[in-house]
Amino acid sequence: MLPPRIPVSRSPGIARLARAPIHHGLRQPSRPFTHNSRLLLVSPPYTRPQLPFLSPLASSRPLPPLSIHLRQHFARLISTERRNYYRQRISRGLRIGLSFYAILVMFQVIKLGVYQEEIEHKWPTPPEWSWKSRWCLRSAHAQQHPEEIGKLMTDWPMVAGYTKELLARLEDPEFEGKGIIEQGDGGFFVEGVGKTGYDVSGKSEPWRRGYFQTLMASAKAAENLEGWLTDWEQRISAPAEYVVGPSNPRPKPVPAGQKKVPREENCTAASPSPEVFYMKILTTRGFDNRQKLDAALAYADWLDYKGLQETAKDMYTWAMDIATSGLPVDAGKVVDVKTGVLKNNGKALPSENLIRVSTAFAVHQARSGNLPTALSIFTSVLKARRSLPPPAPGTLRPILPSFTKSNDPFRSVFDSIKLMLVPVEYPAPLSSGDEPPLRTATSACEEAGLMTYIGEIIYASSSKETGLAWTRDAVDTAEATLLELGDSDDRNPRHRCAECLRVGLENWKTMVSNLVVKAEKEEAESMQKAKGSWFGSQKQVDAKSFDRKRWEAEKLILDDRTRRLWPMIEGESGLEGIAPNSSLFV
Structure with missing residues (x-):
């Protein structure tokens, strides 16, 4: 059994405090922090300074607004070190944000420059023009070929906007029109058409060609924008039936996703009449016969x-x-x-x-x-x-640049x-x-187009089988020419051949379908007549049945041929049914 332990204090300081004080000769005054006042028995001393913002507010005292309160005590709430810390963080964030924004802006500028360079290679512009005039012309060309720039439909209001600005620059002597001359004394004015063309024979050939392209693009845009109005307040264009106004109290609803509605009081015609631009080309002095003929045939086709x-x-x-x-x-x-x-x-x-x-x-x-x-x-x-x-040996035809x-x-x-x-x-x-x-190699395709016309006319007017034979020959010629061209650099001949082949196949299919329906009808009539006839009726039924089977077999062969050739046709002109149309709003 262990002996009992002597109780020893673990805190020697407490033991020392318990000892009796040793008094020396002089009496020392008691220190304040050891002097216990009797007030301690009544109320405790204040342990912190009595400052207004530390004291509880009286219920009768109104609270100041939060903004004033923060402004009064902002210096106390945020120290100098924390203020410097926040200043550094904010400045660093601003630098990073501005740098990132500058990088995005530069990226968009580079992307726009590459795009403009690409369309400049596809549709070159006159080198002597200013950068803004060249920008307008190449952009108008690109908008007319949406399949080349990754779009589905042509934005004709934008084409009209580009050409309008470009024509104003080309016909202004202060800009690109320096050297053009008005024919007659101040030019001729035709009612309903406006001013006739200028005399541009003193300008260079690239300038005249660019001016002609601008007028033709304006005419094409005017054809597609006939009946359209432009709201200049909201910067949108739409057909007249969508415009809200006194003349159209019950307009059509705008397409889904379109928030703006054009107002009649803010609208004007989206473009002048196509006649204005075609007549300007025909009356301009300085264009060659090919250019004037292009305008005359386009105008006649529109009429x-x-x-x-x-x-x-x-x-x-x-x-x-x-x-x-x-x-x-x-x-x-x-x-x-x-x-x-x-x-x-x-x-x-x-x-x-x-x-x-x-x-x-x-x-x-x-x-x-x-x-x-x-x-x-x-x-x-x-x-x-x-x-x-045929062309002479060594003859080179001019080919427009093509990029894929x-x-x-x-x-x-x-x-x-x-x-x-x-x-x-x-x-x-x-x-x-x-x-x-x-x-040339494309001459056979031109002949195929003529054969398609001839076959259609003969089929509709005289002999159906003769017209069908012309159409078959046209399809064979167009297919052979398209395969012969292959992957040539010039896309225009391949495009024409693909269009000719597509039209020929559609005509052929329509003709054969009509012949199948006709043969079925004649077979049914012959069978009906055979019921009341005694002699020779079965031979007529067999002949009509043979004709029906013949046309049905040709239809099956034609369908198989169309499926085989359609990827080739669609690759050249698959978007042509969509691309020339105009978007509804811009």
Whole structure:
């Protein structure tokens, strides 16, 4: 058993305090912190200074606003060290944010520059123009080819905006129009059309070509914006039936997602009439016959679309005068000016402009219902094209630059850098069209288009099987030409051949479908007659059944051929049914 432990204090200080104090000779006064006042028995001493902001507020005293309270005590709440810390953090955040924003801005600027360089290579602009004029022209070209810039539909209001600003610069002597001359004393004014064209013969060929392209783009935009209004307050364009105003109290609802609604009081016409721009081209001095013929045929085609047959015929007559004015021989030896039929006497070949006018006039006659006249013109043009001479050895045709984007991102970046470093070469001018054309690889495609027209007319007017045979030959020719062109650099011939092949296949399918329906009907009628006949009825039924099976088999073969060729056609012109249309709002 352990002995009992002596209780020893673990706190020696307490033991020392318990000892009796040793008094020396002099009495020491008691220290304040050891002197216990009797007040301790009543109230405790204050342990902190009595400051106003530490004291509880009386219930009768109103609370100051939070903003005043924080302003009064802000210096006390945030110390100098913390103020410097926050200042550093805020300045660092601002520097990072501004740097990031600057990087984004520079990235967008670089992206815009690369885009402008790409479309400049696709649609070169006159080098002598200022940067803003070139910007407007190339942007208008790009907007007219949405499939080339990754869009679905053409933004015609934007095209009209670009060309309007560009025309103002080109026709202003203070900007790009230095050197143009008004014809007559201050120019001629035509009612409903406005001023006639200028005299631009003193300008360079690239300037004149760019001016012509601007006028044609303005005319195309005006065709597509007919009946459209522009609200200049809200900067939107829409057809008149969507505009709210006194003349249209019950407008159509705007498309989903469109928040702005155009108001009639703020609206004006989105574009002038196409006639203004076409007539300006036709009356401008300095354009060649090809350019004037382009405007005349486009204007006549638009008049046909509007149903103005007589006015369109007058415009085709004007186009014929333009084409015959460049012939080196008497026009009567080459073409019948009244009917448009080429004579093909083997002595004088028709010019390219003359072939174009005759073809367009034949289409006009077919639309007007004059099928015999149209057929005569088409056959004469086909004979003339087949008699064209081949080009001389070593002859080079001008080809517009063509660029295709790669799906490989690294290849795409490399191509973009290459475009930025390679200067743009403005293409050489095309011929005036006053010389006979040469037979090239695309001539067969032009012949296929004529054969398609001929087959359609013959099918509708006289012999259905003969018209179907012409259509078959047209499809075979177009397919062979498209395969022969392959992956050529010039995209325009491939595009024309694809369009010709598509039209030929559609015509062929329509013809065969009609023949199948007709054969089924005739077979049913022959079977009905066979019930009441004793002799020879079965032979007629068998013959009609054979015809039906024949056309059904051809339809199956045609469907299989269409499925095989459609990827090739869609790759060249798959967006053409969508792209020329205009977006509803901008």
